[in-house]
Amino acid sequence: MSHALLEVRNMVKRFGGLTAVDHVSFEVMPGRIIGVIGPNGSGKTTLFANVSGFQTPEEGEIRFDGRLITGMRPSVLCELGIARTFQIVQPFAGLTVYDNVVAGALRGGRTSLTEAKQKASQIIEMCGLRPVSQQMAGSLPIAGRKRLEVARALATGPKLLLLDEVMAGLRPTEVDEAIALVRQIRDSGVTVILVEHLMRAVMALSEELLVLQQGKLIARGDPKTVCNQPEVIRAYFGEAKVPETTTNHQEVTLHA
Amino acid sequence: MTKFLSEWNNWQLVVALGFVLLCALGGSAVESDYVIQVMVLAAVYAAVGTAWSIAGGLSGLLLLGYISFFGLGAYVDGVFFTKLGLNPWLCIVLGFFSAALLAWLISLVTLRFGLGEDYFAMFTVALSQVLKYILLNWDYVGGATGIYLTVIEDNFWTLSFVERKPYLYIALVMLVGVILINYSIQRSRMGYYLAAVRENDQAAEALGINVHKVKTQAMIISGGLAGSMGAFYTQFATFIDPKQVFSLATNFEMLLGPVLGGRLSIIGPVMGASFLKPMQDFLRGWMGGDADALYLILYGAVLAIGILLLPKGAAHYVQIWHRKRYTATNGEEKQT
Numbered sequence: 304m305s306h307a308l309l310e311v312r313n314m315v316k317r318f319g320g321l322t323a324v325d326h327v328s329f330e331v332m333p334g335r336i337i338g339v340i341g342p343n344g345s346g347k348t349t350l351f352a353n354v355s356g357f358q359t360p361e362e363g364e365i366r367f368d369g370r371l372i373t374g375m376r377p378s379v380l381c382e383l384g385i386a387r388t389f390q391i392v393q394p395f396a397g398l399t400v401y402d403n404v405v406a407g408a409l410r411g412g413r414t415s416l417t418e419a420k421q422k423a424s425q426i427i428e429m430c431g432l433r434p435v436s437q438q439m440a441g442s443l444p445i446a447g448r449k450r451l452e453v454a455r456a457l458a459t460g461p462k463l464l465l466l467d468e469v470m471a472g473l474r475p476t477e478v479d480e481a482i483a484l485v486r487q488i489r490d491s492g493v494t495v496i497l498v499e500h501l502m503r504a505v506m507a508l509s510e511e512l513l514v515l516q517q518g519k520l521i522a523r524g525d526p527k528t529v530c531n532q533p534e535v536i537r538a539y540f541g542e543a544k545v546p547e548t549t550t551n552h553q554e555v556t557l558h559a
Numbered sequence: 560m561t562k563f564l565s566e567w568n569n570w571q572l573v574v575a576l577g578f579v580l581l582c583a584l585g586g587s588a589v590e591s592d593y594v595i596q597v598m599v600l601a602a603v604y605a606a607v608g609t610a611w612s613i614a615g616g617l618s619g620l621l622l623l624g625y626i627s628f629f630g631l632g633a634y635v636d637g638v639f640f641t642k643l644g645l646n647p648w649l650c651i652v653l654g655f656f657s658a659a660l661l662a663w664l665i666s667l668v669t670l671r672f673g674l675g676e677d678y679f680a681m682f683t684v685a686l687s688q689v690l691k692y693i694l695l696n697w698d699y700v701g702g703a704t705g706i707y708l709t710v711i712e713d714n715f716w717t718l719s720f721v722e723r724k725p726y727l728y729i730a731l732v733m734l735v736g737v738i739l740i741n742y743s744i745q746r747s748r749m750g751y752y753l754a755a756v757r758e759n760d761q762a763a764e765a766l767g768i769n770v771h772k773v774k775t776q777a778m779i780i781s782g783g784l785a786g787s788m789g790a791f792y793t794q795f796a797t798f799i800d801p802k803q804v805f806s807l808a809t810n811f812e813m814l815l816g817p818v819l820g821g822r823l824s825i826i827g828p829v830m831g832a833s834f835l836k837p838m839q840d841f842l843r844g845w846m847g848g849d850a851d852a853l854y855l856i857l858y859g860a861v862l863a864i865g866i867l868l869l870p871k872g873a874a875h876y877v878q879i880w881h882r883k884r885y886t887a888t889n890g891e892e893k894q895t
Contacts, residue, residue: 355765381767389765395758406755409748411767416748459767 306369308333308463308494309354314363316349316518323349324360325518331463336485336495338509338526340502342538345515347498348390351465354496355387356380367463382411384462388452388469390498396441400432400451403440407458423458430454430484446477450484457488464488466497470504482507506530514538565885567878571825572742578829579731579738586727595723599795601836602730606737607788608816608828613741614662614781615814616822617750618774619757621676624683626810627690628658628782632789633804634694637706640793647718651790658786659779666775684807691805705800708793718794726795733791734829737784741825744780753777812839812858819865821872830873 307330316324324346331337339347352358354365356377365373367383375383395403404427408419427436430450435443440451449469456464470481482504489495499505505512505526512529514522516538522529529535564570586598607629615622632654639645639653665686669679695703710719720726744750752773755763760770793799803809812835820831839858846853869875 357761357765376769377764378767378769381765387765389762393759393762393765395755395762397758398754402751402754406751406763406768407766409751409766409768411769412748412752413767416751419748455762455766 307331307366308368309496310366311350311354312364312366314350314353314360314365316346316353316358316360322518324353324515326363327515327518327520328363329513329520329523331494331496333462333494334489334492335510336489336497336508338505338512339496339498339515340500340505340512341515344517345538346518347515348467349518350515351387351467351496351498355385355465378411381459381461382413384460385465386456386459386461386463387465388449388456388467390467390471392445392448392452394440394443394448394451394455396439398440399437400440400443400447401427401436403451404432404454404458407455408460410459419458422460426454426458429487430457431480445472446474449473449481453484453488457493461493463494463496466495466499468498468500470499470501478504561885567881568742568745568825570881571874572738575738575826575829576735578826578833579735582833583728583731586724586731592723595727597837597840599723599727599730601833602727602734603788603792603795604813604816604836605829605832606730606734607785607813608820608832609734609737609741609825610781610784610788611814612817612822612824612828613744613753613784614774614777616817617744617753617757618777619753620774620777621680622683622778622781623680623814624685624687624810625785625814626805626807627683627687628661628785629789629792629813630687630690630694630801630804631658631661632786633793633799634700634706634789635786636790636793637708637799638700641706641708646716647790647794648716650794651787654786654788654790655783656786658789659783661786662778662782663775665782666771666778670771670774684810687805687807687810691801694801694805701800703800703802705798705803706793708797710797718791730791730795733788737788738825738829740780740784745825749773749776812836815858815865817872819861819869819872821874821877824872824874824878826877827872827874 309331311330312328314324314327315322327350339350341347349358353360356375356379359374364371367385372380372383395406398406401423404423405419408414408422408426409416414422427433430453432447432450432454435447440448443451453466453469466485470478473481478501485495485497485508497508509526511524512526513520514529514535521534521538522532564573582598582602586595589595611622611625614620615625635654635657636647636650639650640647665683669682674682694700700706710721713720713722744753752763752768755766755768756770756773764770789804815835816831817828819835820829821827842857
């Protein structure tokens with residue numbers, strides 16, 4: 304059996320009295336697309352921040368490629384192969400789109416400038432940013448910025464890509480393009496975890512779904528099965544919407 | 560050649576080096592010692608301003624108290640030259656390393672405690688004044704009296720000249736060195752790291768760029784170069800005291816060139832200092848010694864208005880012109 308690319312064990316992250324992530328455990332097999340959903344404030348972004356090293360969990364451990372990475376700097380984790388995008392996009396506004404991607408493609412110094420420039424050109428092509436590559440990143444509309452966010456993260460040559468709501472605010476046609484892009488990224492051998500509110504995209508892409516509520520992992524497994532679980536429906540719509548025929552003791556389908 | 564010049568950094572390098580060459584040629588024709596004196600100071604300010612722009616501009620650090628590095632370099636030269644008889648050229652090298660060491664220590668402390676940029680600015684200003692008072696009260700290095708150097712003969716090896724002109728040539732060569740360093744940083748991978756860190760340090764970190772390391776490197780290079788210029792200044796001025804080489808007024812004068820000229824550019828600090836330093840001396844001469852306070856007010860007003868009207872510095876407008884001009888020619892080339 305091949306070993307997991309990412310392994311999170313009993314992770315706890317607290318902010319004062321608030322437990323943002325509460326004893327969450329899961330693992331991610333290489334080459335998959337995992338969706339993370341949950342109501343606002345359920346800890347999805349915090350989970351990403353901890354996996355990518357921007358925050359350090361109070362308890363638990365995170366392993367990447369079998370290696371313990373809890374508490375490492377984001378730049379080190381990026382070198383190991385974890386890249387992330389930001390929910391609130393963070394482009395280098397004063398640089399061109401091309402230079403933004405080159406900055407990513409340098410991979411913290413492990414790639415020469417010439418190689419990085421070639422790599423950046425490829426990725427810009429792949430992400431459909433060619434027409435705007437010489438524009439200032441700050442002048443892009445939101446769809447372009449989201450794409451740039453993905454392009455820049457992808458340029459670092461990650462094994463694991465964490466996409467934090469890259470489809471929020473996009474028009475339907477743009478969402479279709481984004482879905483195709485994520486598939487293409489996965490097909491190129493990158494494992495993807497995506498946090499997304501847009502159910503259409505989540506259902507189309509995810510091979511496995513994690514559902515968070517108030518920091519707890521309340522369901523996990525095949526997307527269709529998970530979405531029909533009473534806990535999940537309750538988390539999203541409240542008690543009234545839970546169908547009476549389902550019981551509270553339904554088993555959680557696991558895909559290990 | 561057009562292709563080479565169509566890149567903004569290359570164009571700036573050519574313009575800056577051409578300007579320095581003109582100054583050298585112009586300087587050789589000038590007879591007045593006073594004018595040469597002003598030119599040397601302008602060259603020193605231009606070099607210090609360019610060096611500052613590496614940390615204060617490119618890396619986006621709010622490095623407000625910069626004179627510490629210059630002053631330290633000046634004192635390293637003064638003390639080692641007069642007390643130990645160390646060769647002044649070596650003192651310039653030593654000035655680099657001691658100021659770089661100070662820059663490294665400052666980075667270590669401020670990044671370790673995660674000082675915000677406003678506190679970082681205050682820390683650097685405060686530190687420069689602490690150093691000033693330490694030196695004022697340290698009799699071994701001259702205390703408040705300062706250090707005098709005696710020049711008796713022309714000797715390139717000991718960097719002493721009776722004439723003022725050789726100092727101008729040396730200052731211009733040092734300026735060229737600093738400009739070349741700035742240029743190569745901007746064109747290298749480090750240029751990308753600095754830009755990323757300046758624009759958004761969180762995103763930079765996410766892309767595998769060690770933000771602390773990049774900021775520290777910028778500080779070390781920037782501080783070290785100011786140290787070298789300080790050491791040269793001692794040799795040129797032949798007299799230093801703490802109130803002069805750690806003066807806050809001088810500190811802000813040195814930052815004025817890059818801030819008004821454009822702290823992300825190569826030509827900005829050079830042109831800024833070349834314009835402001837002579838203007839300052841002109842104003843002082845015009846309004847007389849009594850009007851020193853008035854001149855400071857005027858200088859402050861120019862600074863305030865300049866920052867309001869030119870937030871990105873004058874070079875930004877030159878850059879816009881440059882882009883228009885060369886995209887226009889590129890378009891023509893494509894058509895033919």
